[in-house]
């Protein structure tokens with residue numbers, strides 16, 4: 321796990337004034353990475369968010385590439401040195417200010433964010449035991465939590481081609497749906513479109529085929545964390561998921577937030593990974609003192625909904641749920657990386673691991689409508705009189721995340737937003 325250093329100093333302030341505002345997602349202690357295209361033209365560039373601005377890293381003379389995957393492949397020491405240089409240059413009183421202000425600073429309002437990197441492979445996990453148990457009760461009332469759950473970080477290989485960046489608009493998917501247990505399936509647009517509140521873990525340097533990543537070194541392979549919405553069609557899912565797992569109910573769209581908050585930036589917000597003494601304990605290859613001490617991520621997560629009617633009436637989104645990733649997850653990101661590679665499977669720079677739906681222990685902390693509305697049976701009443709069992713066309717779903725702790729400066733993950741369009 322990363323140690324604290326001068327880049328985390330809570331006294332540090334930036335000459336970019338907006339970065340010093342209370343409640344800002346991107347103070348100088350954060351420095352998340354993203355890929356942007358200037359609206360005035362030109363190709364993709366790598367930037368770091370600072371307040372409401374972006375520092376163009378190549379224009380600032382800090383890197384030689386426009387390719388995030390190249391930057392992600394750098395070792396942990398090189399990535400840490402880059403963060404230190406960005407922090408020093410953006411700090412109040414720095415000698416870089418005049419140059420960077422003139423030629424490397426771009427307002428976020430003047431760019432379009434792209435996917436942060438090329439995602440070669442995407443794997444989705446299932447790390448919240450609360451989510452697994454609640455959903456299991458709906459799909460298998462007499463057998464909610466399968467016996468492997470507490471031993472294996474359960475996952476499946478997802479689809480990278482349909483992962484989009486915040487702002488994504490996608491058509492309601494069609495698929496095979498069983499109208500009733502006794503009726504044959506029909507092809508129809510999903511009537512149970514849902515979101516899944518997840519974190520996205522981006523891989524830094526990979527491993528060679530056949531060479532597993534031990535848990536002690538797992539986080540050296542974690543570039544950073546984004547918000548991640550793993551859209552799901554709940555009426556396609558139950559008919560197709562046995563025996564090989566989710567398929568078309570999940571791969572029509574998934575949305576990530578544009579800024580990757582680095583593992584180093586998250587260092588002040590790590591939490592203990594704990595299991596009750598009478599609970600199943602991880603096998604030795606998924607255990608380490610550092611993982612016990614600080615393997616979990618203390619990230620507060622929120623889900624917000626704005627329907628088309630609300631948007632037309634100028635009403636802001638309403639919050640559907642909030643919770644904390646550390647309380648939701650039964651497995652840590654180090655355990656996911658180690659388990660994924662224990663058989664020799666090779667991860668590559670830019671690969672994406674989804675945490676799985678991060679539902680907390682309380683019902684109101686659920687990370688999907690499947691749980692919040694009990695499969696649509698108990699719709700949510702919205703302030704404008706509308707209700708939702710599942711999502712309707714025109715709905716915009718927004719997820720936000722941030723970290724707060726006494727003695728540290730608050731940092732945010734920004735937001736991931738996407739809108740449902742009518743079926744084709």
Ligand code: MN
Pocket residue numbers: 444445516518550674676677
């Ligand atoms: Mn998922």
